[in-house]
Amino acid sequence: MTKVPNIILVGPMGAGKTTIGRLISQSMGKEFYDLDKVIEDNAGADISWIFEKEGEDGFRRRETQALADIVQSKTQDCVLATGGGIVMREENRDILHENALVVYLYASVAQQLYRTSKSTHRPLLQTGDPRATLKKLFEVRDPLYKEVATLVIETDARHPRSVANKVLAAIKRHLNTEIIVS
Numbered sequence: 092m093t094k095v096p097n098i099i100l101v102g103p104m105g106a107g108k109t110t111i112g113r114l115i116s117q118s119m120g121k122e123f124y125d126l127d128k129v130i131e132d133n134a135g136a137d138i139s140w141i142f143e144k145e146g147e148d149g150f151r152r153r154e155t156q157a158l159a160d161i162v163q164s165k166t167q168d169c170v171l172a173t174g175g176g177i178v179m180r181e182e183n184r185d186i187l188h189e190n191a192l193v194v195y196l197y198a199s200v201a202q203q204l205y206r207t208s209k210s211t212h213r214p215l216l217q218t219g220d221p222r223a224t225l226k227k228l229f230e231v232r233d234p235l236y237k238e239v240a241t242l243v244i245e246t247d248a249r250h251p252r253s254v255a256n257k258v259l260a261a262i263k264r265h266l267n268t269e270i271i272v273s
């Protein structure tokens with residue numbers, strides 16, 4: 092059986108990276124990491140606090156460090172959900188290219204807005220017009236997600252379990268190997 096590499100999920104806020112990452116890690120028997128959670132644990136503070144005190148630049152520095160640490164120490168054994176801005180730095184894109192099978196979870200701006208509207212923990216969306224922010228970010232980032240991704244999975248109009256199954260099936264097809272789906 093082919094060794095399954097690290098699986099890294101990318102995509103916009105609200106695509107379901109955190110939710111789907113956890114589900115597929117359970118099915119694959121791999122450890123799950125959410126990069127935002129790793130950054131928060133390392134900082135001893137939440138994302139909103141980091142943005143407020145250190146600005147987005149401070150957050151991006153922490154994000155790159157956390158990504159590099161994880162791919163170096165957890166090689167071959169984890170599912171990692173990134174934050175939506177991971178593709179903004181070229182050095183991050185290089186790390187993604189070299190170290191993992193990258194899956195882009197696609198969601199339309201309407202779905203992104205709907206799924207992020209019930210929470211307040213995303214500082215970039217604490218604006219008067221989150222729809223406009225999501226649209227602007229999507230225009231910049233969608234080509235970058237496509238640049239780093241091996242697989243692209245559409246998530247609109249799909250339940251999380253159904254998205255997870257679709258991701259697992261696509262990975263299996265791609266690697267032409269057996270993945271235990273529980």
Ligand SMILES: Nc1ncnc2c1ncn2[C@@H]1O[C@H](COP(=O)(O)OP(=O)(O)O)[C@@H](O)[C@H]1O
Nearest residue numbers: 104105106107108109110206246249250251254
């Ligand atoms: N396929 C889906 N259909 C409906 N709701 C979803 C789906 N995927 C995720 N969600 C919900 O959307 C919200 C954001 O999901 P999350 O996993 O935090 O996204 P991300 O990590 O990409 O920002 C959560 O409330 C989650 O339950």
Ligand SMILES: O=C(O)C1=C[C@@H](OP(=O)(O)O)[C@@H](O)[C@H](O)C1
Nearest residue numbers: 103104105127174175176213214
């Ligand atoms: O898109 C972004 O720049 C961000 C996405 C967030 O993660 P999710 O994509 O998991 O919401 C989080 O990393 C931070 O608020 C910045």
Ligand SMILES: [Mg+2]
Nearest residue numbers: 108109172173
């Ligand atoms: Mg997330």
